[in-house]
Amino acid sequence: MTLGTAETGVNFPFDPHGLIDTAPIQSITEFVPEAETVEAEREAFAQLIAEIDSVVSPELEEELSTLTMCKGSKAYDGAFPVKK
Amino acid sequence: MAFLHLSWDIQHHNQKYAYRTQRINGYYVVTDVATNKTIVRLRIRDDYPGTFCVHEESGAIFCGYGPQKAGKDEEFLHLRLASDGSITIQRDLLCTLALFYGYDGSTFTVSNNFHSAWDTLTKHTLDKAALAEWLLPDLSWRRQTSCMEIHTLNELEKLNFRNGKLKLSPGPARTWMASRDAPPSNPHDFISVLEKHADVTIERFGKYFDAAVFELSGGLDSSFLPLYISQKHPGAVKRASSMLLTGHFRETQAEKLGALDQRIHPEWFYVSFDDPACRPMQDAVTTRKFAVRNYWAPGFEELLEHYASQLSAKGCRIIFTGDGGDELFDNMTDIEDSLGLGKAASERRLSESLTPFHTEIFRSAWRTAALQAKFMNYPQLAVNVHRALPLRNVFIEHGIWPISPFINKELYYFCQGLPIRYRANKNIFRAYSQAKRLPACIYNPRADEHPGNFLDELYLSGYYNELIDYFCTHGMVVNHFGYIDKNVLLKTLLGCFSGTLKAEERSKAIFLTHLWLQAEIGLTQFKET
Numbered sequence: 001m002t003l004g005t006a007e008t009g010v011n012f013p014f015d016p017h018g019l020i021d022t023a024p025i026q027s028i029t030e031f032v033p034e035a036e037t038v039e040a041e042r043e044a045f046a047q048l049i050a051e052i053d054s055v056v057s058p059e060l061e062e063e064l065s066t067l068t069m070c071k072g073s074k075a076y077d078g079a080f081p082v083k084k
Numbered sequence: 085m086a087f088l089h090l091s092w093d094i095q096h097h098n099q100k101y102a103y104r105t106q107r108i109n110g111y112y113v114v115t116d117v118a119t120n121k122t123i124v125r126l127r128i129r130d131d132y133p134g135t136f137c138v139h140e141e142s143g144a145i146f147c148g149y150g151p152q153k154a155g156k157d158e159e160f161l162h163l164r165l166a167s168d169g170s171i172t173i174q175r176d177l178l179c180t181l182a183l184f185y186g187y188d189g190s191t192f193t194v195s196n197n198f199h200s201a202w203d204t205l206t207k208h209t210l211d212k213a214a215l216a217e218w219l220l221p222d223l224s225w226r227r228q229t230s231c232m233e234i235h236t237l238n239e240l241e242k243l244n245f246r247n248g249k250l251k252l253s254p255g256p257a258r259t260w261m262a263s264r265d266a267p268p269s270n271p272h273d274f275i276s277v278l279e280k281h282a283d284v285t286i287e288r289f290g291k292y293f294d295a296a297v298f299e300l301s302g303g304l305d306s307s308f309l310p311l312y313i314s315q316k317h318p319g320a321v322k323r324a325s326s327m328l329l330t331g332h333f334r335e336t337q338a339e340k341l342g343a344l345d346q347r348i349h350p351e352w353f354y355v356s357f358d359d360p361a362c363r364p365m366q367d368a369v370t371t372r373k374f375a376v377r378n379y380w381a382p383g384f385e386e387l388l389e390h391y392a393s394q395l396s397a398k399g400c401r402i403i404f405t406g407d408g409g410d411e412l413f414d415n416m417t418d419i420e421d422s423l424g425l426g427k428a429a430s431e432r433r434l435s436e437s438l439t440p441f442h443t444e445i446f447r448s449a450w451r452t453a454a455l456q457a458k459f460m461n462y463p464q465l466a467v468n469v470h471r472a473l474p475l476r477n478v479f480i481e482h483g484i485w486p487i488s489p490f491i492n493k494e495l496y497y498f499c500q501g502l503p504i505r506y507r508a509n510k511n512i513f514r515a516y517s518q519a520k521r522l523p524a525c526i527y528n529p530r531a532d533e534h535p536g537n538f539l540d541e542l543y544l545s546g547y548y549n550e551l552i553d554y555f556c557t558h559g560m561v562v563n564h565f566g567y568i569d570k571n572v573l574l575k576t577l578l579g580c581f582s583g584t585l586k587a588e589e590r591s592k593a594i595f596l597t598h599l600w601l602q603a604e605i606g607l608t609q610f611k612e613t
Contacts, residue, residue, distance in 0.1 A: 033315070041519045042275060048515035049271050049506075056505040064504045065264065068417050 086197035087127045087181060087480050090163070091204045092171060093191055094248045101167050103145050105137055112137035114145050114165065123165065131401040132292055132485055133159050143167035150176070157493075163194070170246035175255075177464060178491055179239050181480055182473035185250075186234035192245050194237075196477055198378040201234050202609075209233060210610045212565075213453035218603040219567060220438070220450060220596065222424045228457070229378050230606055238470065239463045254461040261419040261462065269501035274512050275519075277498050282312045285489040289402065290320070296402040297323040297353065297395055297484075302340030302533065304513060305409025307526050309489050314348045315520075324350035325395060325403075327387070330358045330541060333533040336525075343523035353398060355391045357538040362387040364542075364598070368605050369551050377606035382475050383598065384535070392482040400484050407476075408490035411466030412499035413507040422467050429454035439596050441576055446567035464493055536591050543594045544581060548601065552577070555604040568600055 056064075102117040107128060114124035114137065126147050129135045137147040144167055146152070150160030154176065161181060162174040173194060175183065185194045188207035195201040202208065209232040218230060227235045237243055240255020260266050269277075289296070298310040298321055310321045324344070329337050345352070355362070364384050367373040382388060395403065420426035430451045438447065463470060469491055476486045490496075499507065506512035517527035542548070556562060556570040563570075576593050579585045585593065 041521075045275055045515055045519035046272065048518060049512070052505055052511050052515065061503070061505055064508045065415065066417060067415055067508075068422065 085481070086125070086195045086200040087477075088161075088163075088183075088194070088196050089125045089200050089204075090123060090171070090194040091121075091191060092123060092169075092193070092245070093121065095190070099169065101165075101169050102143065103139065103165065103167075105139050105145065112147060114147070124163070127483075129483070129485075131295060132289065132487075149181070168246075170244065172245075173237060173243045175237055175239065175241050177240055177255075177493060179470060179473065180476055180486060182477045183237040184229065184234050185237050185243060186231070187245070187250055188233045189248075192250075194243075196480065198229065198234065198381075198474075199376045202231060202376050205231075205233055207233055208610055210607070212449065213456045215561070215565070215603060215607070216446065216450040216453040216567070217424070218606065219446065219561065219599055220442070221599070222429070222433070222450075231378070231610075234378075236473075239461075239465060241461075255464070256461075258419075258462040258464050261416075263414065263416045263500050263504075263507070266497060266500035269498045271502055271506050271512055273498075274502070274506075275516060277495065278516065279312070281489050281492055281495050282309060285309065285487070286313060286317070289404075289487060290317075292402045293320050294322065295399060296404060297325045297398075297400040298348075298350065299403050299405045300324050300326050300341060300344055301406070302326070302337045302344070302526070303406065303409075303529075304510065304517060304527055305406025305490065307340075307344055307522070308406065308409070308513075308517075309404055310348050310350075311344070311520075311522055311526075319349075321348050321350050323353065323398070323400065324348065325353040325355075325391070325400075327391060327535075328354055328356040329533050329535055330356070330538040333531060333537060336529065336531040337533050340523070340525050340529065343525050347523070353395060355387060355394065357384070357387060357535050358541070359387065359390065362390045363547065364539075365548075365551070365601060365605065368601075369548060372554070374605045374608040376609045377602055378474075381602070382478075383602065385478065388475065388478040392479045392484060395479075395484055396482040403479055403484050403486050405486055405488045406490065407486065407488040408466060408469045408492075408496070409488075409513075410510070411468050412490055412496055413502075413510045413513065414466060414468075414500075415504060415507060416467075416500075419462050423457075423462070424454055425457045426454060439576065439593050441569050441573035441593075442596070443566055443569050445565070449565075449567065465491065466496055536595065539598060540591055540594050543577075543597065548597075551601060552597070555601060559600075559604040560607045561600060561604055573597065573600075 099118065103123070104115045104117050106113045106115070110128050112124070112126045112128055112135065113122055115122050124145065124147060126135055126137060129149065133150040135147070135149045136152060137145065138152070140146055145165040146162070148161040148163050151158055154160035154162070158176065159178050159180060160176045161183070164172045166172075171192070173183075181196050183194065183196055184198050184201040186192070186201050186205050188205040191205055193201050193204040195204070211228050211230055211232045214228050214230045227238060229235065242253040244251040244253070298306070300306050300310065310324065313320050326341055328334060363369070364386060366386060367375065416422045418428045421428035421432060423429070433447065433451045433454060479486050502512060514527045518524070556574065562568045576585070577597065580590045580593055
């Protein structure tokens with residue numbers, strides 16, 4: 001049994017998706033965010049942490065701890081924020 | 085040409101050696117004065133981490149990269165060639181440069197390039213355990229290569245060669261073995277810890293930004309640093325590069341790259357996985373030219389080679405990557421299993437789902453390989469960080485040094501100390517990204533892209549059919565070792581072509597066929613198996 005030779009024909013055109021941006025590069029300056037912005041980010045983060053806490057039962061936590069790799073585990077199916 | 089290559093003939097080991105150092109065509113070259121033989125060639129590099137070659141008062145040669153007196157967290161490689169002919173090599177924690185060493189009883193060699201190490205030695209014995217790993221790499225990390233005379237020098241290890249004898253000293257032992265045993269971390273500290281590491285990266289490497297390119301896949305890890313830098317230092321990220329995926333993944337990847345472009349505004353460089361000039365194993369397909377291969381090879385070296393040469397031609401000397409980002413959040417339940425070593429890995433391999441064409445002879449060899457794996461110490465960094473070495477090697481040989489903010493022991497230990505619910509699905513990193521109002525398509529993507537479908541398309545086009553037929557007839561794996569049943573393999577591939585296999589099964593069969601072909605090509609270099 002052999003496979004023979006099929007048409008290769010894979011020759012996709014290179015498509016840069018029009019993403020090239022030729023805008024002039026700005027000089028390097030440090031942008032310091034306002035304190036309110038930093039505070040809002042930290043608050044949003046704390047809320048998301050609380051959300052994660054709220055959806056994870058001790059049983060689910062136990063199940064997750066036995067999985068060897070956590071990325072994209074079935075318990076979360078890769079979505080964020082986590083689902084109940 | 086290799087970044088670092090040492091070749092040492094032990095026939096004159098009783099002599100007192102005198103060395104000469106020269107700068108020739110961009111390399112430090114160390115020769116033996118008596119024989120005029122070249123012993124060391126090291127690429128001269130002024131950009132980070134910088135290489136050096138010093139002739140010491142004692143007559144010894146001291147060369148390597150990074151600081152000559154390096155701190156424990158610094159990136160370095162030290163090689164000392166003493167006047168009595170002894171050679172000592174000390175590695176750092178990061179091991180950015182792959183380093184292969186070999187000894188065949190008459191010649192000792194050290195090189196970042198497996199091919200160069202191979203060519204220097206006259207004896208090459210197949211490591212049969214490595215062959216099993218070649219066909220199904222699992223999660224293994226070990227010092228073996230496909231050649232029993234060649235090994236890798238790993239994290240914090242010290243190698244001494246004197247009078248024809250090798251002595252390998254391990255680095256300090258890891259203090260915890262499973263993620264649950266890592267010192268606990270407070271998730272609310274995540275922002276400050278992560279951003280502290282980003283700030284340190286900017287402080288250390290900001291002066292190289294003009295010569296740097298940021299590798300962007302569109303994923304969370306590679307996007308983090310350039311987005312962070314762009315928020316803090318608008319305009320500092322000047323260049324970005326990407327390897328474009330194919331098929332439906334190209335659409336979702338383009339969405340992500342477009343979102344990044346809106347925030348970062350870099351000059352972009354692209355290569356495409358479907359570039360017809362860079363197909364995997366194209367030399368083998370078109371000319372039956374079988375080059376030396378090691379199972380450490382990434383599988384699409386042709387494209388990486390093209391990518392690195394393009395970036396080098398554009399003046400890039402540093403590439404920032406997202407390497408090690410996934411590994412921060414891994415859950416390691418058993419370190420030996422994670423390393424593909426020992427009884428746990430062997431037991432798991434007993435029940436692992438293979439393809440229909442992998443035989444029980446293979447499974448038995450694969451299980452044995454886990455038990456036979458040699459290692460000195462458990463690595464302090466995440467296992468997969470070191471498996472990425474061959475990918476980085478391509479860039480280094482083109483004068484581009486890879487840097488990732490995630491390959492950092494302190495950050496890794498902090499993340500490993502987080503409760504599992506924050507590490508699973510990289511939830512805490514996604515929460516951070518959402519709180520920072522980064523593009524939603526980055527932290528909550530529609531698709532988790534990978535280059536696998538490109539390989540599917542290429543195989544289904546028939547591009548490899550003749551090569552498959554050739555190795556079904558001449559292949560050692562099939563005909564000598566009996567690890568692959570060629571009739572079942574061909575039947576499975578015909579099922580792939582006719583569409584009778586489910587997409588997931590088809591991709592798995594194609595990927596493992598690809599590994600088999602790579603292994604067959606690699607085996608052709610061994611005179612005796």
